[in-house]
Amino acid sequence: MELSTEVLMDMHRRMVRIRLFEEAAGQLAEAAKLPGFLHLYVGQEAVAAGVCATLSDGDQITSTHRGHGHLVAKGGEFRPMMAELMAKSTGYNKGKGGSMHISNLDVGMLGANGIVGAGAPIAVGAGFGNKLKGNGNVSAAFFGDGSTNIGAFHEAANMACALKLPVLFICENNEYGEFTPRDQTMAITDIVDRAAGYGMPGVIVDGMDVVAVHEAAVEAKARALRGEGPSLIEAKTYRFYNHHGVQNLGLKYRTDDEVSEWKERDPIFTFEDRMVEAGNATRDDFNTVWAELRADIADAIQFADDSPAPDPEQLLVDVYTMSTEGAAS
Amino acid sequence: MELSTEVLMDMHRRMVRIRLFEEAAGQLAEAAKLPGFLHLYVGQEAVAAGVCATLSDGDQITSTHRGHGHLVAKGGEFRPMMAELMAKSTGYNKGKGGSMHISNLDVGMLGANGIVGAGAPIAVGAGFGNKLKGNGNVSAAFFGDGSTNIGAFHEAANMACALKLPVLFICENNEYGEFTPRDQTMAITDIVDRAAGYGMPGVIVDGMDVVAVHEAAVEAKARALRGEGPSLIEAKTYRFYNHHGVQNLGLKYRTDDEVSEWKERDPIFTFEDRMVEAGNATRDDFNTVWAELRADIADAIQFADDSPAPDPEQLLVDVYTMSTEGAAS
C-alpha cells in the first residue's frame, strides 16, 4: 500500500502530538501539578496514530487506563485535555474524570477506563449500533496485553465475532502488565494466538512502525465494513516510562538494556529518518511540526493553568440526565 | 491403549448409574416430587464416566447446572443424592443445595453450580492446592460449550496455563446453550480452537464413546502430573432431554431427526454392543448390572421418600463455620 505524503504527515503529527502531550503531562506530574494517577503512552504512539488515522469522528474507540494517547490520536484537543488532567472545569470531563476517564464523544472517544478490559465490551456496543444504523462506521477497542487475560475482553471478542460486528480489536503488547512480565501471566507469546479461538483473523504488526499499524488497520476496517466481522491486530510495542508516572519505582522489573533497545526504535524518530531518507520530507518539515505543536502545548498548559477548578456546586450535577426521551440520539 | 475388562465394566457401570439416576429424577420431577430446576445429563454419560474413571477420590472435579451426572460418575451415592434432589435433610447438602448445588467433598466433587462458568476457576484453585501440596492429585473442570463464552472460563483457562497447574478442562459440547444453537453464539465450530490461545493442547473426542473420552483423559492427566500444565478435551455429545426438565417446551429448537440421530449413538447401548461383539462381555453381564442398579435406585427413592424435610431450625445453621483455625485441612 502506497500512502500519500499527506497521510504520512498526518500520522506523524498525531504521534508528535501524543509525545508532546505526554511528556508535558509527565513533567506536570513531577511538579505535583496533576492530581491522581498518570499512565503515559510514550513509546506506543505509532499504534494509536496508525489506527486512528484510518478512522473518522463518526467511528468510535474505547481505551484503557493509558488513554490520553488514544484521545490525542483520535483528535482530542490539547486545551480541554490538559485542563482535564489538571482537574479544571474547562476539561473535557469538567474535572470529574481526570486521566483515567478522559473522553470526548464528539470525536468518538468513549473514554479512558480505570478497569482493565472494561472498554472492549463498550466498543462492541458501539459496533453493534453502527451495524444496526448501517452508518458505515466502525469501532475500535484498544487494550493492553495484560488485559487479554480478563473475562471482559474474552466476552467482547467472542460476542463481536458471533454477531459479526464491525469492530477492530487493537492489542498493544508492551510485554508488561504493571510490573509483571507478560510471560508470567500467560503461556503464549503472541496475543494474536487468541484470535482463532473467536473465529477472527489476527495479525502481528510492528507497533513501532506507524505505517505497518496503519496498513493492518485499513485492512481490518475494510473487512469490518464488508460485513465480515472483527479482526485482532497485535502491535508489538513498548512503553518508555514506568507503568504510571515517569520514574521507575526502584524495582528493576525491566533491564536498562531492554529499555534502551526499544528506545532505539522510537516510533517517531525512526519514522522521520525513513521519511527523510525516502525524500518524502525534510528535517525542516518535521522541525516545523514540533515547534508548532510545542507552542500548542504551552498554550494548553497556560489555558489549563488559568482555568478554574470546578465549583463545588457541580458536585452533584450530571449524576443523571435530567430529561426523558430523545436526548440520546 | 488396551483397557482391561475391569476398567471397561467400571465405566459402563458409571454410565448406567448416571442413566438410571437421571431417568428416575426426570420421572420424579414429572410427578412433581422434585422442587426447583432439574437439568438432566442423559446422553452425555460417556463424558463424565470416561473422565471420572481416571480419577480417585483425592482428585477433584467442578461441575455445572447439569451436575448430577458428574457426581454419580465421581462416586456419589444414590441415597444422599436422591434425598438432596427431594430436598430432604438426609441429602448430601442437607436439602439446602438441591440439584444445582449438589456436592460431596468426600469424593472430591466441589459442587454443581448455578452460575455458568463459575466452576472452572474453583477447579483451578483445587489444582493450585494439589500442586502446592505435591499430592499427585489433579482437578477437572466440566463445562458446556455455551459456558466457554463467559469470562470466568477464560480467566480460569489462562490462569491454569500461566501457573502450569494440574487441571483438566473438559468441555461437553452438546451444541446448545439452553435453547440457542452454539453457532449463533460463537463464530467457531470446535471449542478446542480456544486451547491454543491459552497455550495448552486441545483434543476433540467422540463424547458418545466412553473409551475415547477415557483415553484422552488419561493422557491429559499424565501431562498434568508431569508438571506440563492443563489440557482441554472437547467431547462432542448431546443431551437427550430438554435443557431442563424432561419434555420440550413446545419450541422446536432441535429437529426430531437431529435428536434421533444422536440417540442412535447412545453412549451406553453402543458401548454394550461393542463389548458383546468383541467378546468382552455378554448381554447377561449387562442385564445384571442394570438390574442391580435399578434396585439401588428404587432403594434410594424409598430412602429419600422416607427421609424428613430439614427442620426449620436448620435455616440459619452452616452460614458460617463456627470454629477458628485448623478446621480446613
Place this chain on the structure above:
Amino acid sequence: MSRKISYVQAFNEAVRQEMADDETVFCAGEDIGAFGGVFQSYAGLQAEFGEERVVDTPISEQAIIGLGVGAAATGLRPIVDIMFMDFICVAFDQIVNQAAKMKYMFGGSATVPLTITTGGGGGLSAAAQHSQSLEALICHIPGLKVIMPSNPYDMKGLMTACIRENNPTIMVKHKRLLGMQGEVPEEPYMIPLGQAATLREGSDVTVVGWGRMVNEAFDVAKKLAAEGIDVEVIDPRTLQPLDTATIIESVRKTNRVIVVHEAVRFGGLGAEVAAQIQEEAFDHLDAPVGRLAAPFSPVPFSPALEAHYLPSANDIEQAIRDIVARPGA
C-alpha cells in the same frame, strides 16, 4: 380498560410498543430471540422485529451489559436482559463501574439510555444462586435507577418509562408474579419513575413493601380492616430514586411503620427506608420502624426452609398486630 393480561405480558407489551414506536430500541440477551426468554418476557418480539433488533447473545453477561452501554452512549435505546437477578454479579463491573458512572465521569457529555431487565425474588425452590433479591446492592450505586413493579398495570407503565428514560435503569421482574393477572390499558402509558403508589390508605400503621411482598401486605391489610386495624400500604415501585416524601408523609399520619422485603434484612433497602424515616419523622414515631425481611443466610433450596426464609403474610400480620399494640409515645 377491562382487558386483563399478565405481569409478564404487560412487560412484553411495553417492549413491543416502544420497539414499534422507536426504531432505536433493541433487545439483547440469552435465549430471548427465537425462544422468547426463559420467562417468555420477550415472546414474539423477534418474529415481529427481526433478528437484528431482538438478539440472542452468547452467555456473556459482561458483554451483554457492555453491548448496552456502548450502544446507548452512541444513540440507541438498548434493552438488555440478565436472566436471573443473581447473575448481575457476573456483570457487576459493567453495571456499577461503567453504566452507572459513565455520564458523571465524562462530565455530563455521555447519555446512557439503557434498560437492564432481570428476574428476581424467591419462592421457587431455585436455591441460593437463582432466588436472590439484590436490589440493595444496585440502589447504593449513584447513576442507576431501580424499578420493581408489583402488578401488571405498574409493570407496563414503569417498563415504558424505563425504555424512554435517559439513564441506566434496572427493571426487576418478580419471578413469582409473572402470571399475575390485572387490568392493563392497551395504549402505551408511562408511570413516572420515582413515584410511590399508595395501594390503600389507612390511619393506624403504614406498611412499605415492594415486589411480591407489597401484595401480601395488601391482602393482610384488607383482612385486618375487618377487625378495625386500618393499614396504609405503600409500594415505592421505584426503589432508586425512592419516593421518600410519600413514605414520610404517611408515617407522620400513622406514626407507625413497617418495611417489608424479600431481601436479606442486614443491609437491605429496608435499612435505608428505616434510617430516613427516623431522620425525617423522628418526633412522629410511636414505635421503632419495623423491618420484616429474610434472615442472614443464603436462600435455601428446601421448600420447607424457604417458607421460613421469606417473610409471609402471617409474619406481616403479626408484625402489624405487634406494632399497633405497642403503647404510643
Place this chain on the structure above:
Amino acid sequence: MSRKISYVQAFNEAVRQEMADDETVFCAGEDIGAFGGVFQSYAGLQAEFGEERVVDTPISEQAIIGLGVGAAATGLRPIVDIMFMDFICVAFDQIVNQAAKMKYMFGGSATVPLTITTGGGGGLSAAAQHSQSLEALICHIPGLKVIMPSNPYDMKGLMTACIRENNPTIMVKHKRLLGMQGEVPEEPYMIPLGQAATLREGSDVTVVGWGRMVNEAFDVAKKLAAEGIDVEVIDPRTLQPLDTATIIESVRKTNRVIVVHEAVRFGGLGAEVAAQIQEEAFDHLDAPVGRLAAPFSPVPFSPALEAHYLPSANDIEQAIRDIVARPGA
C-alpha cells in the same frame, strides 16, 4: 511495646508471621510477588517464601477469587488480593455467589478459610473507579465477614484473625492510612472478628465510624472535649458481623449518635446501623440517628470536588454540635 510501624507494615507482618507459622497459607494477586503489590502490602514475601507461595497472577480477578475458593475448600488458607476495592465488582460473582455461599449450599460440608484483601477509600484523586468504599455491598451478603481497620495495631490483630478464620473474610485496607504509624507488638496476636473498639468514652454523644473516618472523629472528639462536649467514639473494626451490642449500649448511655462513613449515604452501612439503633434503643434516643456520608454521586476526580464529597473533620464537628444542641426528648 514501643516499636512503631506503619499500617501497611502491620498488614505485611501479619501475613509474614502466619505464612511462617502455617505452610497452608499462601498469597496470590496481581503484582504482589516480585513487586510486593502496588501498596507494598506484600513486600518481601516472595523473597522469603518463594514463588510457589507468593504468586503473581494474571489480571483475572474472577480467577483470583476462584483460585482462593478452590484452594480453601480443599485445605489451604489462601490470601488473595484484589488491588482496588472497586475491582471487587469484576469478581463479584465469585465473591457473592461462590465464596460466600459454598458452605451453606453444601449443607455445611465445605469450609472456606479464604482471606480477600483489597484497598478501599478515597482522598487520592483517584476518581470514580479507584476510590469507592463498597463495604455495604459485601456486608449484605450472608457468608462473608468484612473487616476495615483504622490503625496499625488493629490491622495486625485483625489480619491475623482473618487468616486464621475459617470463613471467607474481606480485609479492606484504607489507602489513605497505609503510612499511618502506630505501636504494634512484634509477636503475633489476634483481635477477634466482630468486636468493636471504644476509642474514647464519652457521655454526650456517640460517634460510630470506621476506616479513616473514625480517626477524624477521634480527633474532633479530643478537640471538643476542651469545650466540654464529651464524645464517645466507637470503631466497629469488623463491619460484618457488626458488634451492635457495643453500639447500642453506648447509645443507651449517650442518647445521641452519629454514624460516619466514606461510602455513599443512600444504602450505606450507616443505614443499617441507624436502623438497628432505632430498633434497639428507640426509647433512649433524644435525636434521630445522624448519618454523615458521601452524597449520591460517583467519586469525582477533582480534588476540589472530592474534598466536598468526603465527610471532613469539619462536617463531623458540625454534626456533633448540632446533635448535642438539639433539645432532648
